[in-house]
Structure formats: C-alpha cells, structure tokens
Amino acid sequence: MAEFSTAPTLETERLILRPMTMADWPEYAALMRSDRARFMGGPHSGDAAWGMFCHDAAQWPLMGHGALMIEDKVSGACLGQVGVNHGPLFPEHELGWFLYEGAEGKGCAFEAARAFRDWARSVRRLPALVSYMDPGNRRSARLAERLGGRLDPDAPRTDPRSLVYRHFGG
Template sequence: MPPIPTLVTPRLNLRAMRFEDWPAYRQLMASERARFMGGPFSDTLAWGMFCSDHAQWDLLGCGALMIDDQTTGACIGQVGINAGPLFPEWELGWFVYPEFEGRGYALEAAKALLHWAKEVRRLPSLVSYVDPENQRSANLATRLGAVLDRTAARPAPGDLVYRHYSAMPA
C-alpha cells in the first residue's frame, strides 16, 4: 500500500490523522451537523469512524487526511477517500468545521485529493455520496466537476451519487 500522503495546496496542508484531532472530530460527529452523514453519533460510533478513517490507509491504500490552514496551523476539517465493505465504490468525502465554512477550503482540499487519486493511486473513478438535503455538499461536488449518477449503487437508499469522471485515468 502507498504511504499516507502529505499534500500541500496554496493555503492548506493535508496530513495524516493524529490523536489530537479526535476532540474536534468527536464534537462534530455528536452535533446536528452530522445528520448529513447519518448522525449525530455516540462517542463509541464516532470513535469507530475516526479509527476507520485512519486504518483504511493500511488496509486499502486510502483514507482520510486532516486539513490544516498553513497560516494558523489550525485543523479545519477532513477530506478522504473511503472504500471497503460499507462503500459500493471509492468515495470522496469531506467536511469542514463550522467556524471555517464558506472559505473554499473543502473545494481546495478535495481538488488536491482528487488529483492524488488520479495521478498516484490511479483509481478508476470516484463518487461522492450526498444526503439530498445537504445542498452545500451537492454544490461542492458539482464545482469539482462531478455529475449526478442516478443509476449508481449507494450505501443509503436516499443518497445522491455524484460521479467524479475527472478522477478517471487518462
């Protein structure tokens, strides 16, 4: 499996998860904002998700990267590629902590990880599973060049599936 990458964009550092990331992650997963991901989640379920986000790197060659602001060093969210038995296809996902929304961070981080998926990991395609009420994520998927795929398999029956054709190898 490839090592966990560190990706750098003009404003961000995308890096491996650390235990110090757990408190903010836990808080988000326990909040009403987690409803778009099937939550809110108990600490037990959130911890399992946190560990899975990291463990996928060793098991599947993908996983989550935390997003740090280069100027302040603050961890502002997460971007990741999920796979395994809970996901019908390779899935690009993201979240930004509430106080950092609306600044283009998720778009910048997701673009960097899409590029890595195509150029380094050589994944055949990616999808993003989006709750139909999560208009911000649907808009972001579209801004990333993804198109709605109404025929794709999905982990939850109501999810919208956005296909990232741009992640397909040339």
C-alpha cells in the same frame, strides 16, 4: 498490505492535507456527536464516532487510501477532513469531506477535495470516484458539482436515499 500503507502529506496554496493524529480526536468527536453530523447519518454516539475515526485512519494500511486532515498553513488550525473511502461500507471509492464550524465559505473544502481527488487519480490511479450525500446537503452537492461531479442515478449505494455524484475529469 496495501501498496500505499501510510498517509501522504499534500500541500495546496493555503492548506496542508496531513495524516490524522490523536490530537484531532476531540474536535472530530464533537462534530460527529453534534447536529452538524446530520448529513453524515448523525448525530453519532461517542462509540460510533470513535469507530469512524479509527476507520478513517485504518484504511491507509488496509486499502491504500483513507482520510487526511485539512490544516490552514498560516494558523495551523485544523479545518476539517477530506478522504477517499472504500471497502464494505462504500460500493465505490468515495471522495468525501467535511469542515468544522467557522471554516465554511472560504473555498477550503474545494481546494482540499480537488487536491486529494487529483492525488487519488494520479498517484493511487483510482479509476473512478463518487461522492455520496444526503439529499438535503445542498452545500456539499454544490461542491461536488464545482469539482466536476454529475448526479448518477444508476450508481450503486448502500442507502437508497443518497445522491451519488460521479466525478469525471479534472
């Protein structure tokens, strides 16, 4: 069993990063089945989306990290997800994120990703983080750069087309 078998709850100025619940499934599934998932290998079937949802939660007891949902402190609305992925699908620990429609452009992904990156480094003590992304996903690339990530053309990747941003100090 992993050292960190349960997902933490983290707070930022505006956000709560919390463990996933079944109440998160409908909106998650809708995103993964939509064209908005095109930068994440989608759109995905309902079965594939369910597998991804379970993967995000199962990493906590198996790997000591996984995904957290991004919740607005004031409204309680779920805005998206941030996570650290690894295992057979990711050659290195990946810092990833997505936001639901209407949540973009407000700095929430940056705030959530920075907080989870800092947790992964200070609490989980992960030596390195990367972000894999589709070359057409300029918004995520800008966010990776804002987080201090730099393109690493020599980084291992499962999809040779993916860009890999390596995250250095905070």
